[in-house]
Structure formats: C-alpha cells, structure tokens
Amino acid sequence: MLETLKEQVCQANLDLVSAGLVTLTWGNVSGLSDDRRHVVIKPSGVAYDAMRPEHMVVVDLKSGERVEGDLKPSSDTATHLLLYRAWPGVGGITHTHSPKATAFAQARRELPCYGTTHADHFSGTVPVARALTQEEIETAYEANTGHVILERFEGLDPIAIPAVLVASHAPFAWGKSAAESVKNAIALEACAAMAIDSLTLSPSLGPVEDYLLQKHYNRKHGPGAYYGQGKPH
Amino acid sequence: MLETLKEQVCQANLDLVSAGLVTLTWGNVSGLSDDRRHVVIKPSGVAYDAMRPEHMVVVDLKSGERVEGDLKPSSDTATHLLLYRAWPGVGGITHTHSPKATAFAQARRELPCYGTTHADHFSGTVPVARALTQEEIETAYEANTGHVILERFEGLDPIAIPAVLVASHAPFAWGKSAAESVKNAIALEACAAMAIDSLTLSPSLGPVEDYLLQKHYNRKHGPGAYYGQGKPH
C-alpha cells in the first residue's frame, strides 16, 4: 500500500543526507497519506546507505499501530503523529539534529528573523518549545515532545512558521509534503548558521522590520506569490 | 537567440552550486548580450540538477519584458536590470545568499579589506546598501533593491568594487561577464568567512594599509597587471 508515498518518504530521508543535515542515523522524515489516515515513516536506527522504499513503515494515524512493514518505525513516531493529528495543513514532518539549529535548541534561544533568507521560509521567529518536566519525560516521552510543541504553537500558525526548536533537544520542521518539510529543515539549518555569525558580528542584532519579513514571506507563500514557476510547492 | 550566452549563464549558475554558495534554489546569475540589449537570466525557483541552457530566460534590457523562454525569469530580475542599465562595464551579475557574506549583510556591517585576498578582488571596503523603507518594499521591491545599490555606489567605482551587501538581505556581485561575477561572489564569500575569524582573533582589527590594497588590486586588475596569463579575465 502507499507505494508512491513510500518512495517520496524514502527519497526525502535520503535528501536529508545529501543536504548534509544527518550524522550517523540522527534524523527521520515522515509523510501523511492523502486521506490523512496513514503515516509513512523511516524505520528506527537504520543506516541510510541501504535504505529503500520497501523499508518504510506504515503507521495508522489514529491508533499509532504499525499496519505494514517488517521494521520498527522511528522512535520519534509518536511526536510525528501528534502534530499530524493537530495540524490539518501539514503533510510531511522532518526531525534532525542538524548542528546549527540544534545549537540554538540546546541554548534554548529562539531564532528571530535576521534577514530575507529566513523570511522566505518562516513568517516570524522560530520558537523554542519548553523543556519537558521529569514526569513528562518519564511517561510517554515522545508523545509529550509533541504536546510541548503544540503548546508552544497555541496562537501561532504552523503553516506560516513550519519549524520549532525543542529545548535541549533539536529541531522539527514540517510542510505540505515530506519533500517540503525537508526543504524547511534545510532552510532552518542555513538560517541558524547565518544567525550565529550575524550575532558574532553584531551581538545585539534585532529582527528585521515586519514589513520586510511579510514582503519576502508573501513573495513566496502569499496569495499573490510570484516566486518560482507557479507550481504548488 | 543568444545560444552561447545561454550556455555561459547556465554554466555560471551551475558553477555557483559547485562552489558551495547555493542552498536550495537561493541564487541566480545573469549575463548581458554583447550589444547590451538583452539579459539572459536563470528561471525563478527552478532546481539546479536538471537545469539546461534552454531553460534560461531572455529579457529585454530596456523594457524588462521576457522575449524568449517558457519559464518566468528570476524574481530578482528587476534588480539585475537596473544595475546593467546604470553600469556600462558590467556584463554579468550574481546574487546569492552565501552564508558568510549574508551574515555580514544581516549584521549590516560593511566588509573592510583585511588582507591581500580581499585586495586581489575588491579595491576597498565592500559596502552595505541601506535597508529599504516600508514604501520602497511595498512598491516595486526588486527595482528598489537596485536603486539602493546604485545610491550606495554614488562616488564609488562598481568595476573596482564588484560587490555589495544589501542590508538584512544578502550579497550581489558582478563583473565583465557572468563567469566573472561568479568568481567575485566566490571571492566575497571567502573574504567574509576569513573576516569573521580574523575579527574573532582581533576584535578591533582595522583595514590594511592603502598601499598594500592598491598593490594587490593592481597586480591583478591595473594597467600593469602581471597576475595570470594575460588573457582577459
């Protein structure tokens, strides 16, 4: 079942490696079926060099049960499921430990918009989800990681700000599809890298003016978007 | 039309990728025809791995209208056109979000000449073009990006200083040809990277003496240039 989605999710996982965002097996991408009933996700702790579409694991969105695949799904599956259930527009999720975004997550610093590169992908500050309590960690850790992300996005639009930094952990990014979530993970890492250098050059740097942020974001994503070839992205 | 220029511009865009200056589709190179009537430029938001010369878009320099090509030209085309119209010696323009130069642009810090690497390519400080006003952003944003670059170069020689950092945005570089503009973009990124480390090692570092700057610049670019094999560069 879901052969096309398995191919897309497998490719998205490999694209994450090509983009240099993965060390060892740290990272996983999932995609949601069109009927929003099943999630296809990378198997847990499997090496990338032999990964093929048939290794992808199919999980039922509602129950969280594996419905196809011989391998165990990513240990972060519960986090992915919670976000899909809560956010209608999201069809793909990427989790990485990409180094510069993770540095922000470890420092528990949010990532403000310091320039148009950021504004092209994120319509505002990429927020930090709070550290989990001891109880949250010891019971249903991965689901609770999803809960603190949802808690942090109360009042925020996850479509407009498609990434989060989980405190003391690492980033999650998402998008309309698995491929889009990988692009947002790549953009996040690039923006985090630039931000560290910008802060070295100007330690008290503040975010860009809101009108510049909105202009660039809407150039690519708004109703009058004119970047690209008009294909859905 | 302009088949050779299309090949050169396509190759220049791919060279930008090989040099590691491009993330996702952030970056575009254009070239001007010998009669200075047409600009050949990368299509907007197209992936690099399948890019071929026939995808390049031909735009009329004066009117800004597309005269050949099925794809939309880069969303930054208006910026390119303004610079070509204003600067007679320029035949190629490169726009990137290369990380270290963009860090300077985001920090709104100009890039002084800290050594001979810089002096080999830029005859002085690479300046910062001011941030656009809200009105400039909301009306004809890309053209106004060109205007603030031209405003910043009043009294400066764009041939001698073939790059600029647009505040809160990213760098533009240029040269006699598309290929030369890519070389200057590569040099700018390398100089910005070195400058960040030099400033870490010596926070109050000032620019090199002007006679060292002039010597190195003229060794490569002056009337008595003796670097290279005497071929036009």
Add this chain to the structure above:
Amino acid sequence: MLETLKEQVCQANLDLVSAGLVTLTWGNVSGLSDDRRHVVIKPSGVAYDAMRPEHMVVVDLKSGERVEGDLKPSSDTATHLLLYRAWPGVGGITHTHSPKATAFAQARRELPCYGTTHADHFSGTVPVARALTQEEIETAYEANTGHVILERFEGLDPIAIPAVLVASHAPFAWGKSAAESVKNAIALEACAAMAIDSLTLSPSLGPVEDYLLQKHYNRKHGPGAYYGQGKPH
C-alpha cells in the same frame, strides 16, 4: 589469522575518513579478538587511500609484541593496549584529532551534556584526562597516556561514557567493537561542534537535567532500550 577482524578494523579506519574526522594520517582504530588475546590495529603513518585489511597489524594484548604484519603498528598502540586490559566490555578503540573535540582537549575543558544528541551516546560529561608530567612524557609516553585515561575513569563507567579528551592532545573513543568506537568518535565530534556554537549563543549554559540525560541514554542503551531494530549495536 583474524581475517574477519582485520577487515572490520580496516573498514573502521576508512569509515573514520569518510566521516571527515581524519586529516592526513591522524587517526587510528583498533579491534580486540573475541578471546581478548590479540589486538588488530592500523599501521603507523600509512596513507588511507591504499589501505587494505592485510596491512593491519596483529599485536599480542598481554606482551604488546607484534605477532603478525610487516608494518609497524600505530605509535599509539601502547595506549590502546592499556585500555583493553583494564576495561572488559571494550572491544574497539578509536583515536582521532577530529577538530572540534580536539579544540576541547586543547582548551582542557570537559564536554558536558548540552542536549539529547550527547545523551544518546554519552551518559554524562565527557571528561578531560590530565596533562602528563614531564617524567611521564619522557618515559613510556603512550603507555602513560593510557594511565592518565584510566586514572580519570576511576569511579566512572567507560561503557556508559565511551570517550575521553586527553589534555593538550586529542580524543579517544571506544565501544564494543571497532565499528562502535568509530560511531562514538563521530558522535563526540558532532557534540563538540554543537557545544561550541551553543556556548557562543549562551556562554553560561549548564548541562541538561539528569532525568533527560538518563531517558535518552537508556532509550538507546538501557535494558529497556527501544531505539533501533533491537540488533546489537
């Protein structure tokens, strides 16, 4: 003798290069035979591009004598032997001068757990072994390097914290096998890189809460580990 182990150790040395942890010939990996009587180790100062399993050197664990191989074993062999003799659970050792971990070793700063990436591999701070005295350096330098590592691990579990930073020198990492020791060396380098950036963003950053550290470490390594496919790692 030990053909399979030679292949594994050779491959582990090459994996170290693929992972970008090696400059020139700086780095060596060894593996212990199942009966814990022989160590297979990289030859000293040999280029990686022509390295094959038959170049690996077999050394007697007890006596330290070479028992097979035409080439001299790594100059760091004595350090490897001491650790194998002292630590029953260790079957592979990796020594590198990987840049970010070496920066910590040179600064003589231990590497605390700043996030889950670290906790996935190291159950606490990666410690610094003290600088050797002049006498220790001038007599049996490499063996004494092993002695200061063992001294530093008194009261620590080398299986739970499979790496050390030797002051003014560089890291050593270890694991159940040569391959596992390389993974730990890669994880150490990634954590050190992230730590430098995290400290730039938050200079007074402290380690994560112990319950988060334990959760992540045990998710991968504890008796109830549920990361990966349940294969031995």
Add this chain to the structure above:
Amino acid sequence: MLETLKEQVCQANLDLVSAGLVTLTWGNVSGLSDDRRHVVIKPSGVAYDAMRPEHMVVVDLKSGERVEGDLKPSSDTATHLLLYRAWPGVGGITHTHSPKATAFAQARRELPCYGTTHADHFSGTVPVARALTQEEIETAYEANTGHVILERFEGLDPIAIPAVLVASHAPFAWGKSAAESVKNAIALEACAAMAIDSLTLSPSLGPVEDYLLQKHYNRKHGPGAYYGQGKPH
C-alpha cells in the same frame, strides 16, 4: 627536462585542491631540482581542473629566468626563489590563502602550539612575518615578501618550523619536497582551525609545555623518530 619533478609539483598542486585549501586559483606549489639549480612551479592564475605536468614552468634558481614552459610562472615565484636560496634543507614550498591560517595572518597573530597536533609538525610557534613598508611593496613586492620571511626566521630553524604567516596576507609552508610542503600547509590549516575554537573555549589559553612539544615533534622528526614506517618523509 625535470619530467619527474614536474609530475610531483603538478600532483602537489592538485593535492592542495583535494585537501580543500584552495579557492579559485589562490595557491601555488613549487619544487626544487635535486641539484638545486631549477625550480618547477605552477603557472600563474591557471585553473586547476585542466592542469597537467607539462604546464609547469621551469625557472632558474639563480637568475629567476624562465628556462622552460609556455606559461608565465606564478606571480609569487620571486618569494619561492628567495627561500630556496637561503634555506639548504628546503626542497618544496606551498603558498595558500587557506581560510583559517589566513585569518591568523590577517589578524597578525602568531600561532602558538596549543596541542600535540601542532607539535607533530611544528617545533614551536608559527611566527608572523611583519607587514611590508610602502617602499618594500612598491619595489619588488614578491621578493620583499621573501625578505621579511627570512628576516623573521633569523635565529629560527626553518626545518623545525616549516611555515610562516605573512602579516595581512596569508601563509607559506615548506618541506623537503613539494609533497611535504603541502602536508605542512594542510597541518597548518588544521592547527589554525583548532586554535580559533580552542581560543573561543579558553580565551587566555597558553602554549603547551615545552617537554610535550619536544616529545611529539621528535616522535615524528627527531633522530629517534618512531612514528610511521621509517621511510623518509
């Protein structure tokens, strides 16, 4: 003439590229003939991807005249010649603008020995040659670059410290052969990179104890050297 040396020098130039030390055409390697009468050096400003042994230029050590080759020799040839004439043990010279070593040169900070990686290649601090005066720059610039290097090495042993940082410019490294000079250039860049991070972690870091420095240097280079396979390096 000198076909073997041309091959070695060409290969050494290409190795510099593989090692990631070259941007654009910034960098050149030369080698001295066994009779110390001729220098084989890279042509000036030529792209690396089509470089072959027959492009190498042969220059007379004494007169500095080109005696074979259609292309102009590197613009830095005069610097190379001065060092060969002054230093009997040197048979190869590498000049790069490698980013981290150049950052030290631009900051005019010498590179102390912060660990064994440095000590394995350089028997002490890598010094900074002073900035040239205006007159020195305007008359025989490249020869005067050689002169300030020689001036800085008065009382120092260039065999034991095979590299220098020229103020506001970039590094030169050397060795017994072209290949050895490239290795020293690679080691210098790696040590400079580590030093920047070590200083970030410990801003007041001082050099290692002299007995550690001497031990490591002599392990590889002293009369009782025991690193490697005993082949000349």
